[in-house]
Amino acid sequence: MSSTFHLQTITEDGQLLLKKAQADQIETVWDRHQAQLPQCGYCDLGLSCRNCVMGPCRVDPFGEGPQQGVCGADADIIVARNLCRMIAAGAASHSDHGRDLVEVLAQVAKGQAPGYAIRDPEKLKSVAAEYGVETLGKDILVIAGELAYAMQEDYGTRITELALLKRAPAKRREIWKKVGITPRGIDRETSEMMHRTHMGVDNGWQSLLLQGLRNALSDGWGGSMIATDVSDILFGTPSPKPTSVNVGVLKKDQVNIVVHGHNPVVSEMILMAARSSELIQLAQSKGAAGINLAGVCCTGNELLMRHGIPMAGNHLMTELVLSTGAVEMMLVDYQCIMPSLGQVASCYHTRMISTSDKARFPGMEHREFHPENAEELAKTLVREAIENFDKRRKVYLPVEPVQSIGGFSVEAIVGALGGSAAPLIDAIKAGKIRGAAGIVGCNNPKILHDYGHVTLARRLIENDILVVDTGCAAIATAKAGFKMPDAIQFAGPGLKEICGALGIPPVLHLGSCVDNVRILMLASALANALNADISDLPIAGAAPEWYSEKAVSIGAYFVASGVYTVLGPMPPIAGSLNVVKLLTEGLRDVVGAVFAVEPDPEKSAILIRRHIEERRKALGLGFHTL
Amino acid sequence: MNHVIIGNGIAGVSAAESIRQLDGSGSIVMISDEPVDPYCRPMISLVLEGVIPPSKLPIRDSGFYEEFNITPVLGSRVARMDVDAKTLFLSDAKTLPFDTLLIASGADPRPIKAPAAHLANIFFMRNQHQVLKMLEVLPQTRHALVLGGGLVGFKAACGLLHRGIDVTLLIRSGYPLSLQVDEIAGAMILAELTRRGLNVRVGVEVTAFKGIDSVTGAILSDGSEVSCELVIVGKGVLPSISFVPRDRIQVDLGIVVDDHLETSCSGIFAAGDVAESMDIARKTRWVNAIWPEAVAQGRIAGMNMAGRAVVYKGSLSRNVIRIFGLDILAAGWVNAPDDPRFAVLSEHNRRLNTYRRLVFEGDRLIGAILVNRIETGGILTAMIQNEIPVRGSRRKLLEPHLSLKSLMF
């Protein structure tokens, strides 16, 4: 029989597990994508609207059928409204994630969150200062309580400007003020976006999109940034640590527990329980060598960044990880968790546990985590996972894990550079490093799995462009071996020299998807050091395989912050060439950066290199290496 | 013009209708040894199965001959023919002159040689009359024996099984329908039938039948004995050519015809189960004794007889069988030899319970087997028949629900 698995994924473990899934008669995300074809062109173009019951409406792209919805909205308005609702949903997801962390911080301050603690008191104090909270002589828990309160203010209507915007370069803040997109409140911008897209509110396609940018900024400099900072405060600021990736991180002789979803408030508690000596002994009494915790998707990234916990896979691997038959328990909280997982798990002995009051799934058992019960519940669930160990049937773990290094927070990068960003700036000025690119985002069955991320990363580092990555992209490049120091062999001469001297890989793992804000902060630090704006820097962003609404928000806040961003899959905007033109050309005059769409990573690498060279030229930096 | 047609099966009937469409005045005479209205031969197994009543067998009603101005000569067989004198001599001593002649006499079951094969209730399953007689015997039948795993034996066994009768099927190859399908599809079929209670014995033959007036049992070549009150023999058919002068009309596996369905004698045509034509997939002459070929050959032979020189592209083996929730569609040369000339692509999707096997020669598809999800199989049949070169992805052809557009650029 012939196989087509190499047409679905470039990864070895992915191909082997696709074969196993087929033999086990498991329907995967790729099968469901095929069954959906052809996907509706109206929706793909952004030309269908279901916002009200005078509809549903669609606009004929051929100009003969209806050209307006029942309310009179034309293609530009319908496309803009649809894109903006995607931004709102994405921003809301990230911001809610941040809100849950702030609530834990508040509970920790009150002593009502057993197991949680302030692990980085220095970061607590520095962030508190940014919020205007007095820290001198105050107890850590009191500062925590006041910071939590101040952050909650950021979510509301009382303030007119988010606190952390001050981290952005002054020139960038001026642009936002001039354009009128300075984000005022986190929930406020999402709420206003939903209001504006209601029938009969904002029917200016440009003003809708500007609110979309503002909404995205309330995520990037608001909800997500708070999420990352509070996670660092509660669980520790990441520092470089060895780790490993791919399905081989699951162990044949240990109790395997996989955490999936996003918020470390759950996964950190599971980690603590999995490290308790009492439970390890229980596991050994059942014949296991120990308890092996691994992650998939962003909550795995959070544990990897702070503790070196290994990652079994990214978005498209989540079903396949279960088909190894080696997972005793998978615990999920929210975002990017496919509702098919319960069905896949039912073919094996795996217990599926949902933990968030916001997120139920078919075929999963619901055990709700709250700050008060998290520590105990984590221990109970790990115990149950251990009890499940002897119910294993056949286990299929056909690969060895790939080694990797993660944990590059901005603090860690600056630390690796010797305490300031100066060495990096010097290297960029000298041309040894042409610039930097952030490769972010998810997987999508429309793009050969991991091919987009890995190919783009390889081409960029060959061109002496430093790559930082997050989310699913970071797992892709780690699996390809780019995150070990010896990966400098794939890099161009300049990048090889600099990374070699610093002992760092040419691709740096910056964290989870909310940690994309670390890229914003790094860019701000570089811009401030050069007394420039972010849009002046020789940097770019890319999301070669994105799928989610969160990614739309991230892409929008990158561009709104001045970062040229190349997308792989096309967002649903082709139905309005006006919108396409604004996003890919017009925004340059508004925010100093634009989007580009290019599914082929070989070509998007060229687009990014070209952009970086243009920025270098404008900064007076030479094309040749000094 | 005197058009004479031997046989009122679908080949003969299609030819008659074709001729009448083009020639309003010529005379058409149809000779048949079955004194019944034209009926659908493949459906007789459904009568045995009990799915349709015998009344549903006719495909033309008794007014057919009058409507098309045909002179029927029913209940007669042709004894011999004089090619030069262009005359037929019938079994009842009647003579029939012709200007054009179509031999659509079909085929007769291959006889079996075994002691006591003359006993009552041992049947062939070739015509309506035989099946009606079987129906009479069914009430006393506790065990039935079926000889042969080809299309006839297979359909007989399934029909009886469907009726709740205990059936033993004797087949030569490891699985039924060995000429139509490959080992994997064959195994799927065998598994399903066995699950339904069919007893299959591989590699054994009947050495003798037992019984006094009617059959009560059979002795098999492995020494065992089987009791049976009904036997159906499906050991192949031989073309009905006893009356054909072999020195004048070329005969090989059947009556050899060219691409106008004309025999080696000008003005004499052949169509249906009796005719041997060029097989599109095999690229050699072959007899494809199936209903759709009889229709196509009859139609085109009739057009040629009426003076319109229509070319016949060639025949293609194809069958679709639906039994017990398993659908099988097989077309072309599915069991091409293991030779570098041929490439095979197959896929067994256990989740959807489908199987596909495709055989290519160069860039042409020459054979296809589909198990389940057969609705779009006609696309593949047409590709084989029209010898369409397959450009682009061959894997697309394996998809359980093949979309026509995925083959278009």
Added chain:
Amino acid sequence: MNQVIVHPERCVGCMQCMAACATAHSRTRQLFSAIRETPLPKSRIHVGVGLYDEGFPNRCRHCNPAPCMLACLPGAIYRDWRTETVLIDPDHCINCASCAMACPFGVIRYHEDTSAPPKKAVAIKCDNCLERQQQGQAPACVEVCKSGALTFEDPSKALKRKTDQVSQSISAGFDIPQGSPGLTLLNTIKRAQIAVGKAA
């Protein structure tokens, strides 16, 4: 005589034709009740997917001669000569699938249907919505298609339009109007996406 004409380049894959066809062949003829009927009505037109993930409305061509008609064992397939429509008589159909084996376009399906005797699966295919036409309506698939992929017109009119387009496109200096720049852009990106997988 008006016929249904397919313009594949206009198909956006929305499958409204399928929903409308199934509804038009249900008992109650209303979408919301049709989806609750037993047997569940099914579409006679099938939107398939092409090489570039584009849609294609595949419907019966009512061929002449019709391979399905010639292949039918019980003679259940016949033609309504006034409209040239090829129809299947569900009472005589024996569900043998010989017609599927013969149909080069793959438009025939087998299932229970409100038009057939109860609990009997039969061959089902497009009937040109003759009942609707008799009431002065266009076939259901055409009525709902908003992108112009399915039209109901005299074939000679559609052919004249095509001839005019061809003549214009080869006239010097004529700027070929793009059907839809937006859809062209989307299709270009989709093709690039598909090519990426193959190039790897």
